[in-house]
Amino acid sequence: MAQSSSPPLVRIGTRGSPLALWQAHETQKRLAAAHGVPLEAIAVVVIKTTGDIIQDRPLSEVGGKGLFTKELEQALYDGAIDLAVHSCKDMETALPPGLVLTACLPREDVRDAFICKKATTLAELPAGAVVGTASLRRGAMVKRLRPDIEVVSIRGNVDTRLRKVDTGEVDATLLALAGLKRLGLADKVTSLFDPAQFLPAVGQGAVAIECREDDARTRELLAPIDHPVTRIAITAERAFLGALDGSCRTPIAGHATVTGDRVSLRGLIVKTDGSVAHETGREGTVAEAAALGADAGRELKERGGPDFFA
């Protein structure tokens, strides 16, 4: 048993939201089990990010995904933490210099969930109903499937969004099933979207672990908890996003699956108002994951043309 005075084996950095804490504690448990140490040997350091402080405006307006990761990445540079645990979906496509996405936990269900007290599915919502979502992708996909529905922007953590459905502020919302399951809120789900009809966000359901590229010790500690199938899938998805210069102002969806040594990717771009969408797919070996993702992204960039990404 480690003495309480002994330094931690490794320090995990995380945001303080309930979902982020779940992910950090899951990483802590897996590391402790893999290395045969008590949980207390692995420190969890909670760091407040700008994204946690600004809750009243859509992320796409205030500067995007980086707001959730910047302070954690600074703590990595400063040596205050050894690894940062993120929702893969919230990570910038290009990581800052010297930092790498080293490991992934096994991916949770990637599907989007429909949450509503007035209808069972999006298709059954009455005309003019109001769907609240913080996600440009979900808003655009809702508009694509139901142009007669009004989409309004809501932010805040998962509990806040669920409350807005409960109080009737919005008729429905859409959330990742992964987050709801991890928070023990899967019973709030009204129905699930088929990923073929409603393609998830790149990285959805995956927990990604970032560390310093030159930190061989931490990388070795992480190796036994890495889930290669998940890491390969998100490699393809993130390469797809990267080739599209995925700013969070453009609705982009992408989902890869890995079977044996084969990877299969589907990707989609859609205008915010749902009026135009382009979709593509690629298949190849797992060694080609990054290349086929980038190739799919370039194809859609070309097909969308400059005004799609204006």
Ligand SMILES: NCc1[nH]cc(CCC(=O)O)c1CC(=O)O
């Ligand atoms: N942007 C917030 C965010 N980041 C990750 C998840 C859910 C869990 C996941 O996809 O891993 C959520 C909430 C949501 O989209 O419903």
